[in-house]
Amino acid sequence: MQENNYEVKEVDWENIAEEKYGSIKFRRRRSSVKRLFKAVALIAIAALSGAVTSSYIVEKRYSEEAKVKMENKDKQENFAETPYGSIAKVAEVVGPTVVGIIRTSPDILGNIDKSSGSGIIFDSNGYIVTNYHVIEGADEINVKLPSGQNYLKAKFIGSDTTSDLAIIKIDAQNLPAAKFGDSSKIRVGDLAIAIGNPIGEEFAGTVTAGIISALNRKIQYGGSIYRVLQTDAAINPGNSGGALCNEEGEIIGINSLKLRDSQYDNVEGIGFAIAINEAKSILDEIMKYGRVARPRLGIYGRDAVSEDSNGIKGVYVSGVIKGSGAEKAGVKPTDILIEIEGKKIVKFEDMSEILEKHKIGDSIKCKVWRNGKNIDMTIVLADIKNDKTVNP
Structure with a gap:
């Protein structure tokens, strides 16, 4: 048996013909160091991202809590300051x-x-x-x-x-001047501070406080109708002409009246002030002309009572101003005005409300009751400069 001997030569792998033996691909083993580095990097990035996110969440949460606490603190301070802190500031x-x-x-x-x-x-x-x-x-x-x-x-x-x-x-200059507010913004229940000189010089600069009890009250006093603010801040004789203020230190009214009624023994906690918005235009006219031009009938009167008229309701004429439209039309004291421009007059306030809608020079139709008879008249409204002379 013949034994075959083969000669074996070492061949470089790179020299193997690809077309003859096919291609051989080699898988290189990745470095474990690189894989470790990437793993560490991923862990570091994840940790950093988590830290930033958690820090943002914590910061936001605590900032919101701090903001709420600050707001609550401000509210508490404001609450603690009102009314007593603000009253002291207003007084100053x-x-x-x-x-x-x-x-x-x-x-x-x-x-x-x-x-x-x-x-x-x-x-x-x-x-x-x-x-x-x-x-x-x-x-x-x-x-x-x-x-x-x-x-x-x-x-x-x-x-x-x-x-x-x-x-x-x-005769003085550079005096401290009050600031007028806006009485249209007042609400029932708002703080009201009265400053004045009740009962004279001994109690000068007295400060009292309360609330606004009512708005736009209509009060008949001295033959006129006043639209006033009602307050329970103490207003006494001598306070008249003084200031009614809001908590910002603005004048919202001019203290004027205290309710007095014979049917009550003592009336407390009911005072009145002319709303400053009512007063502003009036003060402007007084500053320019020394007076305010208003359309008037030319009478003094009050609500009629049964003793005046046998039950007839209207405005009892207690006096007629000489030279006025009422005198020229024939109105006399003791007449009772029962109708103006076709509208029934039950009380003095009714007459005032109608006249407010007219202007100087208007001719208005009136009806008066005199000795059991109704008399029709036409009265020309006039601006009466001197109302001191009254026809008795």
Whole structure:
């Protein structure tokens, strides 16, 4: 048996013909170091991303909690500040603008009669607003500033008896002046602060506080109808002409009246102030012309009672102003005005509301009751400059 011997040669793998033996592909083994590095990198990125996300969530959560706490703190501070903190601030700001007023006039026996009231500096050049009834009939008007010891003589600038407002002036400059607010924004229940001189000089600068009890009350007083704010802040004699303020230290009303009724022994907690929005235009006219032009019939009157008219309702004419449209039309004292422009008149307020819708020079048809008869008249409304002379 012949034994075959083969010669074996070592061949480089790279020299093997591809077409003859096919291609051979080699799988290179990846470095374990690189795989470890990538794994570590992925872990690091994941950890960093988690840390950033959690940090953002925690920061946002705590910032929101801090914000809520701050808001609650502010609310608590504001609540704690109202009303007592704000009252003190208002007193500091408004107090220096509220003055004392002394009216001096002789009485019927020739004795000197003095009465006191309050006023508000609304112009730094010495202009002061007060109630007309505070200075009515005065021979001399004196003003005492909160910062002064002596009284300063004041001169009369002008007035409007219908609104019970007047302006006086003292010879002074650079005075602290009050800021007027917007009484249309007032709500029932809002804080109300009254500053004035009740009962005279001894109690000058008295501050009382309460709330706004009612809006747009209609009060008949002295033959006129007033639209006023009602408050339970203490308003006493001498407070008239003083300031009613909101918690921002703005004037929202001019203290004017305190309810007095014979059917009650003591009426407390019911005071009234002329709303500042009602007063602004009036003060502007007084400053320009010294008075306010209003259409008027030319009578003084009140609600008729059974003793006047045997049950007839209307406005009892207590006096007629000489030269007025009422006098020219033939209206006489003791007449009862029962109808204007076809509308029944039951009380004085009804007459005032109708006249407010007319202007000076308008001719209006009226009906009066006199001695059991109804009489038709036409009255020309006029701006009566001198209403002191009344036909008895």
